[in-house]
Amino acid sequence: MADTLIKADLSQSPYENDMIHNRWHPDIPMAVTVKPGDDFILECYDWTGGQIKNDDDAADVRDVDLSQVHFLSGPVGVEGAEPGDLLVVDLLDIGAFPQQQWGFNGFFSKQNGGGFLTEHFPLAQKSIWDFEGMFTKSRHIPGVRFAGLIHPGLIGCLPSHDLLAKWNKREQALIDTNPTRVPGLANPPYAPTAHMGRLKGDARDKAAAEGARTVPPREHGGNCDIKDLSRGSRIYFPVYVKGAGLSMGDLHFSQGDGEITFCGAIEMAGWAHLKVNLIKDGMAKYGIRNPIFKPSPIVPTYNDYLIFEGISVDEAGEQHYLDVHVAYRQACLNAIEYLKKFGYSGAQAYSILGTAPVQGHISGVVDVPNACATLFLPTQIFDFDITPNADGPTKFISGDIDMPIAPDRV
């Protein structure tokens, strides 16, 4: 078995583990170093570092400190890696810890994070998902069970100083357009809760003050939350610093396209078995700006779908110009209304869309003024038949179970 190079002791705060960090900065020292061709295991905290518990109270979701996220394992230095190379990463396997066979999904309060449908679901809610081998189900959402499409939500290499500066500049410019918005348009550097790995002293403080937050995906990959970047896939990452500095975390047992619930997929702590290689000067050779990848040959084969359409006219009837975000929101809302006819609460339906392997497609993006987005809901994950028929839907779900909800503190 490959060596476990980074361990995550879940009984310990990730801040006490110096092979963990929660900001992107080129000065973070490599936690470990490997050679091209090596395979090894990294253990990871869940993205919140243990803030969310396996219980029936959504207060922890409401009160989460989002300035702490995401806790990443790394950086892993790769010998010989130089800026301009491609770092080839095989995700050989990923799993939960034997002693922690569960994950969480939830919606943040609109006052603290929000989410894709925060106007419709403004309060914190959560669901707990138990793992049964390759499968998962939730005590808070009956009638649905599916195989995991396990993947890291967040993985990428350290940015260079130049790249970091570019990120901070463009994101601050966006914030400046509406600096008091709740939730904020972007998250600027925030030193108080920064965890800079082994970086200490003044160097740590300087880096903490400028280290990029881990929330958005960026050129290096990062928090892409791409469900298809799953165990078994091979990724080609741009390298920006000597040694590459690969970090990862935010493991998901399963997620729907868009990670629309934001908190998040089925979030879990766990481990990943990786193998690394290099394509020297690969960025120029292949014209690479963002990571590219080949998906896994082992993915759930759910292929019977019910597909919902959405167009870029919003809930208020307002016309948007080729706005796929609005269109996908409508497709999601349509699917939620549909599932409610079978007895689910809106929150339960929303959670299914955030956790199950649903696909979100950009179906049409040129037919002015309406973008068309489609949501592919796999029918085989339900215990019952959700196909329309002449008699209308049966309420298979009795409604006596719902997801915990936590009212905002006044």
Next chain:
Amino acid sequence: MADTLIKADLSQSPYENDMIHNRWHPDIPMAVTVKPGDDFILECYDWTGGQIKNDDDAADVRDVDLSQVHFLSGPVGVEGAEPGDLLVVDLLDIGAFPQQQWGFNGFFSKQNGGGFLTEHFPLAQKSIWDFEGMFTKSRHIPGVRFAGLIHPGLIGCLPSHDLLAKWNKREQALIDTNPTRVPGLANPPYAPTAHMGRLKGDARDKAAAEGARTVPPREHGGNCDIKDLSRGSRIYFPVYVKGAGLSMGDLHFSQGDGEITFCGAIEMAGWAHLKVNLIKDGMAKYGIRNPIFKPSPIVPTYNDYLIFEGISVDEAGEQHYLDVHVAYRQACLNAIEYLKKFGYSGAQAYSILGTAPVQGHISGVVDVPNACATLFLPTQIFDFDITPNADGPTKFISGDIDMPIAPDRV
């Protein structure tokens, strides 16, 4: 064999065929009437009504009259259909005409229609695709061949008067925000080129002046350009008028998600074999606003992909807030740069993305401020291996063939 209820004589102008129309309006008389349970065949013009020719000159794409599109076959009245019902349509089969085994793809001039990447490809270009049974290839784009995922780009039922009024109002409001933009933000009713089917006289003139243009997808479906709504699928359409009034056209031999080239997919004339049924009061029973559908069990099984990521930072480096449209554009541009390394021109690469069964996924849409879109490029459609390797790409494509281009008229 089922009866052909509407015929399309390609040697004749679609304006001379009164079972064709090119606007949406509830007053357009049913061209034919069928019963629930009937199956039948409709023939269709290509969406431009024959404006684009099988030749090596893109002038026809440059000079296309977009006020004429799309020529639709219908409306088909369904006995017993009433507002609030769902019209269940089985797309039993779709094909090209034996005597016209080709289709076209192209980019409009930015001066006349534009498209998804019009800033990068501002001039009219086209490619012609020959069909070989279930497969297609183009003399303008070597090295690529694939099976067709044949589908109607446009299909839906007539709107009610109320729904039509709502469309016109909201779209005009958008236009009013920037009425002189080129290309326009939306297309208002335009009577001179309206084809209102069998509607004649004053009634025709009134309807032509208010008939909705067929370009965007809307609540009824319409020009969704969803590649997965392919032959073999079953669609559930909202019904807004007595008799439903199903119309269709804009047949595609194949298309990538987004139809990014706008002109369009692989566009063709042809026929469709349909079967209709009703779910009475189905809109309320299932909470339906937009059509839903089940995809076909017969689709190309290309499943080996190279996947490109894009984030919502535009080509100029500007940060956009969770803008999937921008993110998908970046993913597409990334794929184009990549394919150029194998010898394709940018235009050829763009066309491949517009025509082949590529998937466009809304992968992440909550990680502020960046949306993440992914483009799945099937590797099995190429004659050569496009996977990255340590040696870098081989220029399999010599570059001596390119797509016809037509400079704008001065």
Next chain:
Amino acid sequence: MADTLIKADLSQSPYENDMIHNRWHPDIPMAVTVKPGDDFILECYDWTGGQIKNDDDAADVRDVDLSQVHFLSGPVGVEGAEPGDLLVVDLLDIGAFPQQQWGFNGFFSKQNGGGFLTEHFPLAQKSIWDFEGMFTKSRHIPGVRFAGLIHPGLIGCLPSHDLLAKWNKREQALIDTNPTRVPGLANPPYAPTAHMGRLKGDARDKAAAEGARTVPPREHGGNCDIKDLSRGSRIYFPVYVKGAGLSMGDLHFSQGDGEITFCGAIEMAGWAHLKVNLIKDGMAKYGIRNPIFKPSPIVPTYNDYLIFEGISVDEAGEQHYLDVHVAYRQACLNAIEYLKKFGYSGAQAYSILGTAPVQGHISGVVDVPNACATLFLPTQIFDFDITPNADGPTKFISGDIDMPIAPDRV
């Protein structure tokens, strides 16, 4: 559109069409000649030449003249083809005739042909399958509908004189072990009903007396009845005579692995669109004895199966040594018993296994003394759920419809 090189007039006896033949012999003249790279269409009679009718009487199945089969279209000569080459054949498309949108399936009487389960179903029965675009269903077997996996049951090149002599010798040797068996162990040449295409006079009579029957698959391919050799696939055939001499027929709209009902798959007349190429000296280059092929990228995606096992202990409890034939028979009988619990008659269940895209796998073939065969029954072809549950099966099928049966003549 490609030219139709061989036409099949279904109102005419195939014996009157000199581009048809029903025996394998190297002296049969080429009916047409094409060049490598050409694509073209061949029309085909159904394998019996029209003996089976679209009605509700199985007498035609009982009385079929099996000495006449199979009526093949060809041979097609390919310029430049020489013995030792591989003839590359693309099955670009295959379909039924517009005016004949149906096919038949049946069991022969044990007295005239028999079949895989002839001990259990000794009398002639048939079912008629109507085509609805890409789908089929039968008025004789309710509750089941599926997309066609359309393919030629029989396709291959003419044998050389040496190869023909080898066939006749080894098959006669088998017959000689039990010459009076009913049904016979093999079918020797039989001149009276031979159709030798354009071969006339003494040459015809000589060839008719030695022409191999078309029933079995052999080194050249021939009557392989491989459902996966479907439209869209590419086949590499050994060439034994100058010009190759490709012939084909026995079109199937759909078939299960094994073609266990023998009469046969869903049998139909129709057309095939082919393209040919050559790999010179390909047999030696690739060590080819039998055809090889790449399957189609367009096949029905039914992937939810209920799988039945069978071992090589026969119905009487007798132990056979690693006999896959016996094991597959048990798997089929197990599936039939299972389906009867839902209300099907045994004959209906048997027909489903013969016509739907079921897979038959050689799962274990070394664990002495029992071979293990598995039958994969796609669950998605049924209108109802056939998965086991704690309550036991529901009789969805009322039993008021059955397949026509024809008692043997006394």
Next chain:
Amino acid sequence: MADTLIKADLSQSPYENDMIHNRWHPDIPMAVTVKPGDDFILECYDWTGGQIKNDDDAADVRDVDLSQVHFLSGPVGVEGAEPGDLLVVDLLDIGAFPQQQWGFNGFFSKQNGGGFLTEHFPLAQKSIWDFEGMFTKSRHIPGVRFAGLIHPGLIGCLPSHDLLAKWNKREQALIDTNPTRVPGLANPPYAPTAHMGRLKGDARDKAAAEGARTVPPREHGGNCDIKDLSRGSRIYFPVYVKGAGLSMGDLHFSQGDGEITFCGAIEMAGWAHLKVNLIKDGMAKYGIRNPIFKPSPIVPTYNDYLIFEGISVDEAGEQHYLDVHVAYRQACLNAIEYLKKFGYSGAQAYSILGTAPVQGHISGVVDVPNACATLFLPTQIFDFDITPNADGPTKFISGDIDMPIAPDRV
């Protein structure tokens, strides 16, 4: 995490572990007891109990004591299970031990076990396969790597006394037809190496003398070696004794249909996570004689195949009557010849067919006198392109690496 109810200490002989047994007999006491709805983990020895080593010498394969196999973990008693019930088993997950990330494949000597192609490969050979997360490759067979389709080769419930008697009787009758054959037609009970679990004293000796060997699959399932019965699948087993008595072992990391190499698949020690339930009186309700199952939604998605045909004419040219065993042997031999053209030794090619997820289909089984079998070889498992082309094959494999071979002892 579920409890591990049976542990396998690989440093200990399985004979010392009384929760292991290697014969089928109803008197073997339950090793553990669970309730319907429970999930739990069983650890398993490899089928030989550690006789084969991770080295480069095939002497262990040559000298294996086959009277010892298979070492099974169990029996697991299920409360409430009675004869006639169906035991529903979910294979929630299966894996290798972290400290033993490898498996073996080999051919037995014809003098000691033999195998499917023992006439062509009469000497003992082996290959060692290293696991890299979900993937495997062998240092003895370059150029090939694939994802595991992990499954138990052997799983089933204890037979009743009556069923056991029937097995022994029919298998002895077969042996009696040629009692001196090498390898034997079947394996009769053999007490000296029997491991009867917790059964002790006279009861043990009596049961050991009549306990059925574990080699063949039988009515209860047993050694089916069905690759599709993989982790994630759900199996419905007939129950013959009170408490059911589920036992399992013979874990495979991957296997081709037929397990043609006999020693065997990629054989490994490991663990399985199971869940059990009951369908009371399920055998009668569903007409079940042999187990049925639903395959996993998580299987490798290799779907690009090169398919080889074989007919029931053997290597000597002799004609067999509808013998699928002979036909599949020809298909396998054809694939081996083909792969040799790319540089593989025959033994390497044979091993690939035995280990990779190849499919073996019973394609035609009625076209007298030839059965037709097809072997589906996935092309995506090779590092290079194995598709035929006009230039002929390239020898990608240099031939400097081969599998260890062990000459028979004289």
